[in-house]
Amino acid sequence: MKTAAAPAEDQIDVSTQSIRDAIRDAIVDRRLAPGTKLSEADVGALFNVSRTLVRGALQALSYEGLVNVEKNRGAFVAYPSPEEARQIFATRRMIEPGILREAAKHMGLSHFQYLRQLLMEEGRLMNERGQMARRAEIKASGDFHLALASMTGNAVLQRFMDELVARSSLVIALYGQSAVSSCGHQEHQDIVTSIERGDLDRACQQMAHHIDHIEADLDMRENKGSDLREAFRR
Amino acid sequence: MKTAAAPAEDQIDVSTQSIRDAIRDAIVDRRLAPGTKLSEADVGALFNVSRTLVRGALQALSYEGLVNVEKNRGAFVAYPSPEEARQIFATRRMIEPGILREAAKHMGLSHFQYLRQLLMEEGRLMNERGQMARRAEIKASGDFHLALASMTGNAVLQRFMDELVARSSLVIALYGQSAVSSCGHQEHQDIVTSIERGDLDRACQQMAHHIDHIEADLDMRENKGSDLREAFRR
DNA sequence: ACCCATTCGATCGTATACAATTTGAACAAC
DNA sequence: GTTGTTCAAATTGTATACGATCGAATGGGT
Numbered sequence: 001m002k003t004a005a006a007p008a009e010d011q012i013d014v015s016t017q018s019i020r021d022a023i024r025d026a027i028v029d030r031r032l033a034p035g036t037k038l039s040e041a042d043v044g045a046l047f048n049v050s051r052t053l054v055r056g057a058l059q060a061l062s063y064e065g066l067v068n069v070e071k072n073r074g075a076f077v078a079y080p081s082p083e084e085a086r087q088i089f090a091t092r093r094m095i096e097p098g099i100l101r102e103a104a105k106h107m108g109l110s111h112f113q114y115l116r117q118l119l120m121e122e123g124r125l126m127n128e129r130g131q132m133a134r135r136a137e138i139k140a141s142g143d144f145h146l147a148l149a150s151m152t153g154n155a156v157l158q159r160f161m162d163e164l165v166a167r168s169s170l171v172i173a174l175y176g177q178s179a180v181s182s183c184g185h186q187e188h189q190d191i192v193t194s195i196e197r198g199d200l201d202r203a204c205q206q207m208a209h210h211i212d213h214i215e216a217d218l219d220m221r222e223n224k225g226s227d228l229r230e231a232f233r234r
Numbered sequence: 235m236k237t238a239a240a241p242a243e244d245q246i247d248v249s250t251q252s253i254r255d256a257i258r259d260a261i262v263d264r265r266l267a268p269g270t271k272l273s274e275a276d277v278g279a280l281f282n283v284s285r286t287l288v289r290g291a292l293q294a295l296s297y298e299g300l301v302n303v304e305k306n307r308g309a310f311v312a313y314p315s316p317e318e319a320r321q322i323f324a325t326r327r328m329i330e331p332g333i334l335r336e337a338a339k340h341m342g343l344s345h346f347q348y349l350r351q352l353l354m355e356e357g358r359l360m361n362e363r364g365q366m367a368r369r370a371e372i373k374a375s376g377d378f379h380l381a382l383a384s385m386t387g388n389a390v391l392q393r394f395m396d397e398l399v400a401r402s403s404l405v406i407a408l409y410g411q412s413a414v415s416s417c418g419h420q421e422h423q424d425i426v427t428s429i430e431r432g433d434l435d436r437a438c439q440q441m442a443h444h445i446d447h448i449e450a451d452l453d454m455r456e457n458k459g460s461d462l463r464e465a466f467r468r
Numbered sequence: 469a470c471c472c473a474t475t476c477g478a479t480c481g482t483a484t485a486c487a488a489t490t491t492g493a494a495c496a497a498c
Numbered sequence: 499g500t501t502g503t504t505c506a507a508a509t510t511g512t513a514t515a516c517g518a519t520c521g522a523a524t525g526g527g528t
Contacts, residue, residue: 015511040480050513051480052286058292063297065390070481072519087388094332094391102324154321156299157328160394249481274510284483286509306489306510476524481518488511498501 020057034079081221097204103151175218254291264407268313316454331438369442409452
């Protein structure tokens with residue numbers, strides 16, 4: 001057993017889906033470090049299920065880009081390369097302005113209230129200290145983008161954004177410097193304000209800059225300590 | 235055994251991946267009709283593998299949206315609703331202009347040659363008769379869009395487009411009227427010409443219209459007979 | 469002391485076995 | 499003739515078993 005990551009919930013009725021979600025959360029929350037090996041037997045033991053279900057979960061996560069499965073070697077928490085990170089953010093730059101315009105078409109009062117509520121929560125976390133608050137903050141930041149995606153009513157887009165946000169969280173956890181998120185929060189607020197005003201062009205521009213800022217705040221030099229293992233993997 | 239869909243290849247060394255690809259091709263080529271049940275045992279028998287591998291393949295296809303897996307009932311070739319179709323094309327409208335701009339940044343002489351070659355093949359198929367040529371034509375049309383995506387050098391985008399094109403093919407096969415593809419071919423050529431001239435704005439506009447035309451040429455009235463079952467599935 | 473071949477343990481890949489659920493049909497009641 | 503119920507066959511869900519592959523440790527040779 002390598003990692004102690006499983007929530008101590010009573011593991012009743014766990015199926016592939018819940019295992020997938022649990023591991024996914026653990027990865028995005030960075031309770032599982034990139035590069036960590038996810039042995040089928042170990043994970044199965046943690047959840048009291050057979051390798052069959054674990055394999056299914058790992059395969060799904062591999063499809064989302066959160067874990068890499070190497071043939072005959074096992075599954076590892078993804079360790080996004082700087083190039084991968086660049087591609088992820090390039091993709092977000094490409095689709096998020098469109099999401100914003102599409103979402104705006106469908107937004108009513110209740111949607112704005114919901115966004116404002118998310119932002120308040122985000123701000124609250126920003127002023128807290130500690131690892132846990134930091135994690136929650138990263139997640140909350142992603143939730144904002146996911147909320148916009150869900151407001152498009154487009155399930156395909158929503159799935160794409162799910163994947164992009166999850167992988168972004170991983171990248172931020174890996175390469176992110178500290179000061180980032182605070183400015184991100186202000187930018188979220190500005191975007192909502194622009195949408196409310198009906199100034200979508202401005203909102204899109206702000207969104208583009210926002211993504212630029214997130215990416216610019218990464219330090220993607222190769223890396224912290226354990227990268228030697230990673231370099232010679234393969 | 236319900237369907238006779240497997241290519242009669244000598245099924246040596248088939249693994250999950252190849253099963254997935256074979257079924258995927260069969261679906262996109264419409265050798266497997268939407269709604270067809272893909273029984274694990276039957277598919278396994280066709281490929282001479284156990285249900286384990288078949289399950290993996292079906293799960294992957296489910297993630298791509300080509301197959302619906304219903305718990306305790308089995309896997310079925312996807313039967314995209316008009317709403318799903320709309321979402322797929324909305325997403326393509328959103329990202330393909332961006333792909334085009336990104337691809338253009340990386341394109342050199344050899345890339346143009348490759349695109350021209352694809353277009354020639356496409357034109358050749360257009361002038362042929364018969365089901366087989368029609369299928370090949372739909373596939374070739376998709377290949378054009380995939381080729382552009384691959385030229386971005388962005389693996390994430392490429393995967394998204396893979397999925398979108400595959401699902402589009404299914405939708406076209408389902409709801410497409412006949413005359414469509416011929417005008418699509420001309421539009422592909424125009425887009426390449428615009429890119430070559432460096433007029434990206436024009437190329438993007440043409441791409442947007444191209445996607446509009448594809449979608450406009452679908453007849454998405456609810457449907458051919460068996461849709462009652464579909465309506466009350468779930 | 470270093471290098472290469474061999475062996476052994478651990479882990480994955482695939483097949484099979486068994487339990488749980490669904491489905492369709494036969495049959496009885498209205 | 500239709501509706502409701504019971505039961506058997508078929509199909510999926512999950513676990514386990516066994517063979518295959520990889521990696522590290524071991525040992526002999528130079």
